[in-house]
Amino acid sequence: MTVGQEAVAVPAPRRRARTRTRPARRFAGAIWIVVGGVLLAGVVALNVAVLRLNLRLDDLGRERMKLRAENAQLASQISSSAANAKIQALARKQLGLVQADPSETTYVELARR
Numbered sequence: 001m002t003v004g005q006e007a008v009a010v011p012a013p014r015r016r017a018r019t020r021t022r023p024a025r026r027f028a029g030a031i032w033i034v035v036g037g038v039l040l041a042g043v044v045a046l047n048v049a050v051l052r053l054n055l056r057l058d059d060l061g062r063e064r065m066k067l068r069a070e071n072a073q074l075a076s077q078i079s080s081s082a083a084n085a086k087i088q089a090l091a092r093k094q095l096g097l098v099q100a101d102p103s104e105t106t107y108v109e110l111a112r113r
């Protein structure tokens with residue numbers, strides 16, 4: 001100190017009282033871990049649901065293809081049945097053909113070589 005200057009008393013810096021921030025930080029970290037785990041579990045559950053829907057979609061696609069093939073076969077049978085009936089009706093009407101009597105049917109046996 002020099003002459004003519006007054007000494008001013010400056011209070012010593014206060015020490016902060018230790019707060020319990022570390023346990024709060026640990027608790028916050030644990031919360032984030034739990035939140036992350038819940039989010040990951042949600043993503044896994046969503047993926048499982050999508051996989052199940054894809055499997056069901058594949059099954060339905062196979063069933064649809066099977067039903068379309070069956071419908072085509074049935075349509076072919078209906079078409080051929082209708083054609084046979086139409087041909088028989090035209091043969092009776094235009095050509096005067098009648099169905100053969102089964103008692104008058106004879107068979108020819110061919111000799112085998």
